[in-house]
């Protein structure tokens with residue numbers, strides 16, 4: 385569980401966002417892996433792409449949003465891990481606080497992790513908007529690329 389950075393950035397007296405379970409709680413999280421994409425109207429509109437992995441939501445901020453078809457590569461900025469229950473979060477982070485602005489669920493569903501390396505993840509998304517095989521590939525520093533693969537999945 386590595387949500388220390390997540391907690392350090394926020395004042396849970398002021399933001400409606402979840403504080404996150406303790407370690408024991410996180411490990412009780414559902415066995416089906418989930419993903420969520422939250423549209424976040426912060427100072428700059430972006431889409432937060434989150435995959436359940438290692439008891440947290442591994443998270444990337446995608447300024448232009450995840451691609452719905454192959455052939456489009458989107459910049460995805462790796463950000464701090466979020467607690468699993470953040471996947472349920474929709475609401476308004478108050479002005480003056482970290483991430484201030486509206487958060488709404490843009491897509492969600494389950495996913496299958498196909499393989500994983502330090503700098504690469506391949507997975508099949510089973511969302512309403514996002515379906516099929518995707519990759520996240522590390523580029524440099526906190527920058528990754530998110531794209532959909534051409535291969536058929538069903």
Ligand code: MN
Nearest residue numbers: 424432445483
């Ligand atoms: Mn965000």
